[in-house]
Amino acid sequence: MRLITHNMLQCHVKGCNANNFPLELQEVVLEQEEAELNEDFLRNMLGKIEYEALVATCLKLDINDLPAAMPADAAYNDEFLQILHRVILETHIKSGKMVCPNCQHIYAIRDGIPNMLLAEHEV
Amino acid sequence: MSHKNPLHIPSPFQANEPDMTPEQKEQQYVHSVYQVIAPHFSATRYKPWPVVEEFLTTMPAGYIGADVGCGNGKYIGVNPNLFMVGSDRSSNLISICGERGHEAMVADGLALPYRSGFFDFAISIAVIHHFISPERRVAAIEEILRVVRVQGRVLIFVWALEQTGKRDFDKDVQDVFVPWAMPKKAEPKKEKSAKSRPQGVKKKDRKAVEAAAAASSSSSATEDQTLDQKEVISENMEKLTLQDTTTTTTNESSSSSATASTSMSDPTSSETADPAAPAAPVYNRYYHLFQKGELEELVSRTNKATIVQQGYDRDNWWCIVEKAQN
Ligand SMILES: [Zn+2]
Numbered sequence: 510m511r512l513i514t515h516n517m518l519q520c521h522v523k524g525c526n527a528n529n530f531p532l533e534l535q536e537v538v539l540e541q542e543e544a545e546l547n548e549d550f551l552r553n554m555l556g557k558i559e560y561e562a563l564v565a566t567c568l569k570l571d572i573n574d575l576p577a578a579m580p581a582d583a584a585y586n587d588e589f590l591q592i593l594h595r596v597i598l599e600t601h602i603k604s605g606k607m608v609c610p611n612c613q614h615i616y617a618i619r620d621g622i623p624n625m626l627l628a629e630h631e632v
Numbered sequence: 633m634s635h636k637n638p639l640h641i642p643s644p645f646q647a648n649e650p651d652m653t654p655e656q657k658e659q660q661y662v663h664s665v666y667q668v669i670a671p672h673f674s675a676t677r678y679k680p681w682p683v684v685e686e687f688l689t690t691m692p693a694g695y696i697g698a699d700v701g702c703g704n705g706k707y708i709g710v711n712p713n714l715f716m717v718g719s720d721r722s723s724n725l726i727s728i729c730g731e732r733g734h735e736a737m738v739a740d741g742l743a744l745p746y747r748s749g750f751f752d753f754a755i756s757i758a759v760i761h762h763f764i765s766p767e768r769r770v771a772a773i774e775e776i777l778r779v780v781r782v783q784g785r786v787l788i789f790v791w792a793l794e795q796t797g798k799r800d801f802d803k804d805v806q807d808v809f810v811p812w813a814m815p816k817k818a819e820p821k822k823e824k825s826a827k828s829r830p831q832g833v834k835k836k837d838r839k840a841v842e843a844a845a846a847a848s849s850s851s852s853a854t855e856d857q858t859l860d861q862k863e864v865i866s867e868n869m870e871k872l873t874l875q876d877t878t879t880t881t882t883n884e885s886s887s888s889s890a891t892a893s894t895s896m897s898d899p900t901s902s903e904t905a906d907p908a909a910p911a912a913p914v915y916n917r918y919y920h921l922f923q924k925g926e927l928e929e930l931v932s933r934t935n936k937a938t939i940v941q942q943g944y945d946r947d948n949w950w951c952i953v954e955k956a957q958n
Binding site: 517547 | 655692693694696714715721726727730739740742743744747750752
């Protein structure tokens with residue numbers, strides 16, 4: 510699972526509607542994997558990313574490359590797009606867990622795949 | 633002369649069957665089946681359907697999409713200029729996506745784990761017909777619309793009741809079991825049976841059907857059986873032809889059906905003496921076959937989208953819907 514995907518996930522336990530994002534990453538194993546940079550995609554993502562959450566998540570993982578605030582010229586700032594690409598598309602979470610900050614539900618990640626299924630009573 | 637097993641059992645999934653919840657039915661007749669047949673299913677699913685391919689290749693570069701019920705992920709890499717995230721209920725199918733390097737997760741279509749309005753588009757290919765009730769089908773469409781942004785487009789494909797392809801459906805019955813025949817270790821020794829002819833429940837059959845459902849629900853495939861199955865599959869991959877398995881039985885079709893659900897059965901054992909030639913197990917999946925206009929009606933019930941385009945292709949009804957301003 511790439512870090513970009515973590516940024517789109519929220520807890521979906523029934524009734525858990527507030528403070529359910531971002532899921533807190535714990536005990537994660539990371540892996541870097543090169544990918545082709547796609548400027549169209551990165552620019553499109555600028556309006557979708559919860560940037561603060563991304564930066565906070567990265568800091569907990571000791572990834573300190575992103576500026577605290579998104580640059581005003583982000584869409585045409587090659588250096589920033591480069592860093593963003595490396596962080597959100599080339600950084601994979603191979604294993605670990607994601608914990609809901611609100612209800613504490615734990616979602617496991619194994620072999621790079623998050624299991625987001627809930628028990629029947631949680632849906 | 634032995635009775636030809638039509639490779640199907642009629643549907644026990646009617647409102648008057650009180651002993652299983654919709655969740656339990658989908659678990660047994662959809663999720664469990666896909667878990668077991670995943671490798672074989674995946675080996676038969678590689679060619680993108682043209683309508684889906686066109687939908688994906690005409691998306692603007694850089695768009696991000698959700699493939700809800702992505703199976704083995706055959707559509708995720710169709711357009712390399714898009715970023716697509718796949719989800720499926722079956723962890724075995726999602727593992728295949730993972731091995732292919734796709735971004736994928738195990739998730740329930742009725743409870744997607746994504747932020748609302750995140751995706752530029754979504755696809756739901758051959759998924760909605762696996763939900764047991766109209767309410768659940770509408771809920772599944774609503775959940776996809778939730779995660780798509782306003783004006784985002786969703787392509788939906790569902791199996792058609794009116795299909796004229798290789799399966800000869802009873803046009804009066806929409807809720808059916810469709811068998812999935814696993815490959816055999818050895819070639820069948822007997823002549824091929826008539827084509828599979830799925831059909832649904834007729835009133836006179838219901839009693840037998842309920843007995844069959846009761847019998848089948850008491851057993852399920854174990855992990856070990858699943859592993860064995862995978863080995864059989866890998867050895868026979870080249871020989872596979874879908875729905876082309878000899879299945880004759882001396883029993884009533886309904887009683888043979890009792891063993892032909894999510895548990896593995898041996899439809900040819902009554903006549904196959906050679907123990908070194910295991911028979912092809914048959915798994916029955918639940919489908920709701922859509923009538924013309926029915927998909928559009930479900931979409932309009934959500935009150936959250938407009939229909940942009942619709943059509944019929946390869947035994948399926950499809951439509952492209954656009955999320956409305958709210
Ligand atoms: Zn929660």
